Amino acid sequence: MRLEKHQIDELNLRELANHKRRFEFLGEGISNLNDVLQKLSVFNIAIPSWALGTGGTRFGRFSGGGEPRSLEEKIEDVGIIHALNKSSNSISLHIPWDIPGNAPAVRTLAAQYGLHFDAVNSNTFQDQPGQKYSYKFGSLHHVDKEVRKQAIAHNIEVIKYGHELGSKALSIWLSDGSSFPGQLNFRKAFEHTLESLREIYQSLPADWKVWIEYKPYEPNFYSTSIADWGQSYLLASELGDKAGTLVDLGHHLQGTNIEQIVSLLLMKGKLAGFHFNDSKYGDDDLTVGSINPYQLFLIFAELVEGMDTRGMNHARDLGWMIDASHNVKDPIEDLIQSVEAIKMAYAQALLIDRKELLNAQENNDTALAQEILQQAYRTDVRPLLAESRIRSGGALQPISAYRNLQIRKSLIIERGIESVATGL
Numbered sequence: 001m002r003l004e005k006h007q008i009d010e011l012n013l014r015e016l017a018n019h020k021r022r023f024e025f026l027g028e029g030i031s032n033l034n035d036v037l038q039k040l041s042v043f044n045i046a047i048p049s050w051a052l053g054t055g056g057t058r059f060g061r062f063s064g065g066g067e068p069r070s071l072e073e074k075i076e077d078v079g080i081i082h083a084l085n086k087s088s089n090s091i092s093l094h095i096p097w098d099i100p101g102n103a104p105a106v107r108t109l110a111a112q113y114g115l116h117f118d119a120v121n122s123n124t125f126q127d128q129p130g131q132k133y134s135y136k137f138g139s140l141h142h143v144d145k146e147v148r149k150q151a152i153a154h155n156i157e158v159i160k161y162g163h164e165l166g167s168k169a170l171s172i173w174l175s176d177g178s179s180f181p182g183q184l185n186f187r188k189a190f191e192h193t194l195e196s197l198r199e200i201y202q203s204l205p206a207d208w209k210v211w212i213e214y215k216p217y218e219p220n221f222y223s224t225s226i227a228d229w230g231q232s233y234l235l236a237s238e239l240g241d242k243a244g245t246l247v248d249l250g251h252h253l254q255g256t257n258i259e260q261i262v263s264l265l266l267m268k269g270k271l272a273g274f275h276f277n278d279s280k281y282g283d284d285d286l287t288v289g290s291i292n293p294y295q296l297f298l299i300f301a302e303l304v305e306g307m308d309t310r311g312m313n314h315a316r317d318l319g320w321m322i323d324a325s326h327n328v329k330d331p332i333e334d335l336i337q338s339v340e341a342i343k344m345a346y347a348q349a350l351l352i353d354r355k356e357l358l359n360a361q362e363n364n365d366t367a368l369a370q371e372i373l374q375q376a377y378r379t380d381v382r383p384l385l386a387e388s389r390i391r392s393g394g395a396l397q398p399i400s401a402y403r404n405l406q407i408r409k410s411l412i413i414e415r416g417i418e419s420v421a422t423g424l
């Protein structure tokens with residue numbers, strides 16, 4: 001199904017007067033208003049193809065109905081999200097969950113919805129039917145060269161798919177690790193991982209990047225072969241300029257200061273991008289901003305400062321992507337909420353009075369520094385996001401538009417109540 005612009009415009013009209021009032025009131029107090037609106041209008045966050053169906057846990061999975069049954073239907077869903085929020089103009093594929101059978105046709109279909117392809121993700125954490133060697137004991141770090149070769153070949157194949165689709169980055173997350181002390185020689189595991197990554201790196205097209213994700217535990221519970229940002233950074237540094245570290249917000253032990261990690265990676269030019277989600281305990285993959293929106297804001301505060309210092313383009317120079325899973329919510333609504341939360345944090349970070357903050361820092365005025373940050377954080381920036389959306393042709397209120405237009409109902413009629421999407 002495809003949303004027509006007039007459907008959205010009609011809904012917007014009902015709320016327009018209210019919105020204008022709120023926007024004008026807020027706008028009066030913002031000195032860099034036009035700059036903020038411009039930056040918001042070009043800031044997009046990629047949608048992962050694996051998050052368009054209902055996720056689950058190892059205890060069960062409860063489908064919500066109307067899930068996309070194919071890559072084409074996933075593209076359709078991202079098209080719906082983008083039509084509503086005008087902030088999700090790309091899709092990130094996980095191979096082999098979503099193999100583009102006919103790449104040119106898939107690319108054309110996506111373009112019809114105003115979408116392109118973001119990073120492609122490889123998967124050597126599951127065995128696929130007919131696969132020669134098992135990844136039970138890892139992939140790129142494996143003790144057996146044959147297994148490593150198979151995993152390398154898979155990554156090279158993923159690059160090939162991505163190349164056909166116009167992607168520009170390969171994103172690698174390994175579940176490689178060990179579950180018990182003594183199981184693994186850490187040094188050899190690291191060396192094998194690096195050696196395997198080198199081969200993959202050599203297959204990257206000239207204008208491609210490779211993003212190396214880290215995660216402290218799960219599915220292995222004693223060690224992970226790329227466990228934290230230091231290990232990812234070490235690999236990325238050994239590999240070269242095309243390699244960087246990918247930060248998945250759920251991949252940190254509790255209490256980790258993620259904003260500090262982000263700041264230092266940016267300083268070294270090694271921050272590749274993000275997998276956004278939120279978490280209470282571990283890799284919970286919850287809706288972005290649902291648990292700790294302040295942390296998200298603090299991350300964006302560092303991002304904006306660091307990117308401006310390096311003269312980077314906010315919208316283009318890092319990978320912005322959601323990596324979430326939805327157990328009890330409609331995935332489309334959840335993704336809309338996530339994108340909204342990211343853009344709110346971004347907008348708030350753009351409101352920070354940088355000069356004043358720098359002054360406060362230089363004078364060790366701790367209380368004032370906190371006031372300046374929280375002044376921005378406590379600003380209700382939703383009217384800014386809404387304004388930027390309507391200027392781009394999106395919905396003033398994407399979730400209520402989605403509900404008003406009864407989109408899930410149409411998708412269930414089209415795809416059935418028991419359709420199941422590939423993915424998590």
Ligand code: RM4
Nearest residue numbers: 121173213248275283323
């Ligand atoms: C992992 C990691 C990866 C994602 C898989 C599905 O925990 O976050 O990025 O591809 O989950």
Ligand code: MN
Nearest residue numbers: 213248275323
């Ligand atoms: Mn991730």
Ligand code: MN
Nearest residue numbers: 248250283323
């Ligand atoms: Mn994860």
